[in-house]
Amino acid sequence: MTKVFIYPATSLILSDMVARFGHTPLSSAVAIRERVQTAGLESAPLQITPEEPKKGLKWAAVEVPSGVRGRMSLYGPMIEEAEAAIIINDADLAFGCMGCARTNELIKFLLRQKDIPKLDLDYPKSEEEGVKFVAAIKRFLGELGARS
Amino acid sequence: MTDYVPTHVGTVTKYVVVESFDITPADLAIRGYEISKGVMMKETCFGLVITGKPDEVDLITTELRKVDPDHIFIKDRGFPPGDPRRCRANLGGARPGYHGMEYEMTIIPYVSHGLEEIKKRDIATIPPPANPLDAKPLDIDKLKKLLESQES
Numbered sequence: 314m315t316k317v318f319i320y321p322a323t324s325l326i327l328s329d330m331v332a333r334f335g336h337t338p339l340s341s342a343v344a345i346r347e348r349v350q351t352a353g354l355e356s357a358p359l360q361i362t363p364e365e366p367k368k369g370l371k372w373a374a375v376e377v378p379s380g381v382r383g384r385m386s387l388y389g390p391m392i393e394e395a396e397a398a399i400i401i402n403d404a405d406l407a408f409g410c411m412g413c414a415r416t417n418e419l420i421k422f423l424l425r426q427k428d429i430p431k432l433d434l435d436y437p438k439s440e441e442e443g444v445k446f447v448a449a450i451k452r453f454l455g456e457l458g459a460r461s
Numbered sequence: 462m463t464d465y466v467p468t469h470v471g472t473v474t475k476y477v478v479v480e481s482f483d484i485t486p487a488d489l490a491i492r493g494y495e496i497s498k499g500v501m502m503k504e505t506c507f508g509l510v511i512t513g514k515p516d517e518v519d520l521i522t523t524e525l526r527k528v529d530p531d532h533i534f535i536k537d538r539g540f541p542p543g544d545p546r547r548c549r550a551n552l553g554g555a556r557p558g559y560h561g562m563e564y565e566m567t568i569i570p571y572v573s574h575g576l577e578e579i580k581k582r583d584i585a586t587i588p589p590p591a592n593p594l595d596a597k598p599l600d601i602d603k604l605k606k607l608l609e610s611q612e613s
Contacts, residue, residue, distance in 0.1 A: 323558060325478060325565045326572055328536035333526075338537075345539030346473070355465040358546035359539075402593035406561040435593045436568050443571030444578045448587040451579060 315457045318395035320420060321407040322388065327399055330447070334454040339395055344387040361386075373419060380412025381419065388416065392423050397430045397457050399450065404436070430457060473518050474538040477509040477525055478562070480569045481532035489525055489533075496524050503542040507566070508533075510542040531576040534569060 315336045319327035322341040331338035348360040356362045361383050369382025372389040400421065407417055424431065432453040437443040479486055490504040493511065500513030500521060509525075511518050526533050545551045547558075555563075579587070 321561070323561050325476070325534055325536045325562055326568065329534040330572075332535065340537055342537035342539040346537070349539055349544075350467045350470045350472075352467055353465050355463045360465065406564040433593050434590060437571040437575070437590075440571055440574045442590060443573075443575035444582075444587060445575075445590040447572060447575030448579055448584050449589050451584060452589075 315396045315454075316394055317454070317457070318391055318398040318424065320398065320400040320417075320424070321404045322391075322420075323407075324401065324404070327401065327450075330450045331399070331454065334451055335458060336397075336454055339391040341387060344391060348387075372423065378412060378415070380410070381415045384412060384416040385419065388420050389423075392420065392427065395424075395427070395429060397432075397453075398424045398427075399432045399434065399453070400424060401434050401436060469512060469541045471514070472512050472541065473515045474510060474512040474541050475518055475522055476507075476536050476538050476562075477511060477522060478534045478536075478566070478569075479508045479529075479532065480534065480566065480573060481529045484529045484532065489528065492528060493521055493525060497521055501542065507562070510538065512541045531573050534572075 316339055317331045317336050318339045319331060321327075322339075324340070328338045328340050328342075345359060351360070353360070354362060365386040366379040366382040369379075369385035369389065372385040372392075373382045408414065409417075430453070432449065434446060434449060437446040477489060479489060486504050486506070486508050489509055490502060493502050493509060497513075498517060500511055500517050502512075503510040511521060513521075522535050526535065540547045542548075543550075547556055549556045549559075
């Protein structure tokens with residue numbers, strides 16, 4: 314079982330595909346669950362405490378906004394843990410405030426820097442593209458299985 | 462700041478999303494209750510939210526997927542169902558995160574078709590999709606729209 318980072322990290326389709334073909338998806342839900350189930354100080358809604366931007370310093374410099382650093386404390390450890398990545402490049406749903414947008418850019422940058430197998434895709438826009446999309450993911454994940 | 466005491470520690474929560482002509486969330490909920498042993502299940506408009514011990518949830522999701530494998534999609538969720546920080550009953554409007562799922566629900570029919578087709582066709586013969594990192598020439602229809610928007 315290979316740990317596959319998915320981008321967008323909340324993607325239902327990618328999360329399902331990775332698990333369906335026998336690997337472990339690294340999605341934001343897993344990082345959020347870890348925080349929501351850990352006792353500490355009340356910091357609604359996501360239990361992101363003032364400690365998180367400090368942890369985020371590992372991936373983003375101190376002059377980077379705390380919103381980006383706080384988010385990176387969720388995604389950074391997962392990117393380090395990732396053994397492969399699937400990236401959807403036209404994911405309009407991943408838009409957001411500057412914190413989200415810059416974090417997304419940083420996530421993609423870190424993934425491209427990392428020497429792991431990566432699959433770049435766009436969302437399918439027709440049935441035939443859907444076939445190519447699923448086949449590409451299956452082939453990519455199959456090769457990961459053969460490698461590990 | 463007040464102390465935070467978490468609930469449902471050690472559990473996992475999963476969404477089971479149904480996009481099928483044959484199966485409804487109610488059908489899945491009934492099947493889920495048949496095989497569940499104390500997990501919490503919530504029926505929603507798009508499927509189910511299941512919370513429980515990891516091995517029990519895995520067993521149920523594996524069984525539910527068998528009902529209509531190409532049209533049932535599963536993903537993790539961070540919060541348990543009905544959590545006041547996320548539930549729309551407390552916040553009003555759609556739950557944060559629903560819009561992303563709603564967007565992907567428009568794409569899921571193509572993915573379902575793909576899942577059906579790869580069973581019938583040899584996967585090695587299916588060409589790879591276009592590489593999104595390649596520079597794309599400007600689409601002629603998009604150029605026309607740009608010109609028209611400038612002229613009007």
